[in-house]
Amino acid sequence: xxxxxxxxxxxxxxxxxxxxxxxxxxxxxxxxxxxxxxxxxxxxxxxxxxxxxxxxxxxxxxxxxxxxxxxxxxxxxxxxxxxxxxxxxxxxxxxxxxxxxxxxxxxxxxxxxxxxxxxxxxxxxxxxxxxxxxxxxxxxxxxxxxxxxxxxxxxxxxxxxxxxxxxxxxxxxxxxxxxxxxxxxxxxxxxxxxxxxxxxxxxxxxxxxxxxxxxxxxxxxxxxxxxxxxxxxxxxxxxxxxxxxxxxxxxxxxxxxxxxxxxxxxxxxxxxxxxxxxxxxxxxxxxxxxxxxxxxxxxxxxxxxxxxxxxxxxxxxxxxxxxxxxxxxxxxxxxxxxx
Numbered sequence: 001x002x003x004x005x006x007x008x009x010x011x012x013x014x015x016x017x018x019x020x021x022x023x024x025x026x027x028x029x030x031x032x033x034x035x036x037x038x039x040x041x042x043x044x045x046x047x048x049x050x051x052x053x054x055x056x057x058x059x060x061x062x063x064x065x066x067x068x069x070x071x072x073x074x075x076x077x078x079x080x081x082x083x084x085x086x087x088x089x090x091x092x093x094x095x096x097x098x099x100x101x102x103x104x105x106x107x108x109x110x111x112x113x114x115x116x117x118x119x120x121x122x123x124x125x126x127x128x129x130x131x132x133x134x135x136x137x138x139x140x141x142x143x144x145x146x147x148x149x150x151x152x153x154x155x156x157x158x159x160x161x162x163x164x165x166x167x168x169x170x171x172x173x174x175x176x177x178x179x180x181x182x183x184x185x186x187x188x189x190x191x192x193x194x195x196x197x198x199x200x201x202x203x204x205x206x207x208x209x210x211x212x213x214x215x216x217x218x219x220x221x222x223x224x225x226x227x228x229x230x231x232x233x234x235x236x237x238x239x240x241x242x243x244x245x246x247x248x249x250x251x252x253x254x255x256x257x258x259x260x261x262x263x264x265x266x267x268x269x270x271x272x273x274x275x276x277x278x279x280x281x282x283x284x285x286x287x288x289x290x291x292x293x294x295x296x297x298x299x300x301x302x303x304x305x306x307x308x309x310x311x312x313x314x315x316x317x318x319x320x321x322x323x324x325x326x327x328x329x330x331x332x333x334x335x336x337x338x339x
Contacts (some may be wrong), residue, residue, distance in 0.1 A: 002019040033047040110129055187199075204240065220246075
């Protein structure tokens with residue numbers, strides 16, 4: 001167990017580290033209302049929308065960059081939005097949180113990816129998606145790469161956050177990783193299925209259990225299964241480290257020549273798991289930027305994910321949230337040597 005003072009020191013050490021998140025920006029839109037009857041037109045609930053209950057949040061890669069900022073890092077966002085009202089709203093939300101959006105390119109040929117969720121209490125009744133997932137044009141990708149390359153010499157780490165919405169392509173991924181490594185910058189990757197094996201040479205590859213199972217065509221039931229899968233990914237991707245997140249089973253870290261490092265999930269109060277993976281990759285990237293060991297990154301990311309799960313909806317955690325979970329776990333009487 002990391003002593004409380006060590007966690008506080010580590011969280012202080014990541015403050016100000018400049019981390020660029022590159023990937024798919026999503027605008028999360030919530031409409032809340034009440035349901036008290038079924039429609040006479042079809043067997044569906046009628047939702048009476050409540051005034052003042054409409055909300056928008058940065059999602060996808062934009063939620064990762066929010067976590068970077070809320071944890072004290074200097075956050076830079078790179079990606080693509082549409083030249084539309086959704087894109088303007090999303091950029092405005094990020095700028096309100098002090099996030100640098102100078103590497104976000106507007107593409108008039110595609111809409112800003114958005115997800116509208118209609119809620120009643122804590123229940124999601126339906127989700128409406130507006131998106132175009134084909135790869136962005138060569139001109140747009142070229143403009144994005146040029147904007148990114150201009151800032152590589154001024155940042156401390158890169159995150160590639162792939163939601164398969166058309167921003168990250170194999171060619172662009174290769175150019176970004178090669179460029180980052182030429183400046184000796186760590187590259188942390190949170191993949192999705194389509195480009196899963198395109199991240200050769202990254203510093204940290206962080207899929208979850210389901211993504212790993214699908215990519216490798218194997219069922220992962222146990223920590224031992226995840227360790228074996230991680231060893232295969234480590235070899236195939238020539239990565240420095242692979243970290244597979246396992247939900248309630250925590251996470252396992254695999255590196256060449258090192259014993260597997262498993263830590264169970266310390267979550268005590270699970271309200272909502274949305275965005276936990278975004279929080280984990282944010283912590284790991286900040287740790288890489290500040291020279292934190294992989295093991296300590298895994299430990300602290302578990303507490304950060306627990307803080308996310310304790311809040312409704314997508315939530316950007318703060319150092320105070322992380323410390324709350326450390327204190328809560330330490331006072332729970334559980335075996336702290338395992339965290």
